[in-house]
Amino acid sequence: MPLYDYQCQDCQKTFEVRATLKEKEAGLQPQCPHCHSLQTRQLLTSGLFLRKGSDSSLFAAPVCGPTAGPGCCGS
Template sequence: MAFYEYQCEACRATFTVSQLISEHEKTRKEPKCPECGDTHTHQLLSGFFAKTDSKT
């Protein structure tokens, strides 16, 4: 699972979405803004961080 940070182009709200990395690469779909419901959102590249819970 990875987390992607997005910003809404309508209301400028930023929000984080958790997606499978494979799912994110496959769909390239922008999520809906949780604040105003607009679908014109773009990913903030600096907001990427991955989370792993495997202890190796």
Template sequence: MRWKGNSMPIYAYSCDLCGQSFDVRASFAEKEQGLQPVCPKCASPKTRQVISGVMVVRGGDRNGVAAPSSFCSSGSGQGCCG
């Protein structure tokens, strides 16, 4: 999930049938009600949400710029999962 300005969050999805990746803009309420979008390429309802990168805003940052989380200490650049 990521944000674009002050609008609703954008969720990343992938189609299980054709592999197409796509984004869906939806409110938290829509997401909580079981948002299940169809693939824009093949119209399959067999889609799944893809977890994208996470940005962490640290309170001590003087310029207010979000920095990538350094939670994973492996240095692989793959986040916590790899």
């Protein structure tokens, strides 16, 4: 089962959550184990820089490579 990193928006602590893909797709909103807040958001840890307060940064732009299809990078 994959592990996900979450951060509590109330106490700013991070914690790990184990969830199946199915649970994830259903819109997982784990509870903070420290203050029991439901105001939690997932942290992406694969080297992505997260801008604070911007939800659009959760989705990285597609990377253009040899396998990139038409329309990549506006071409």
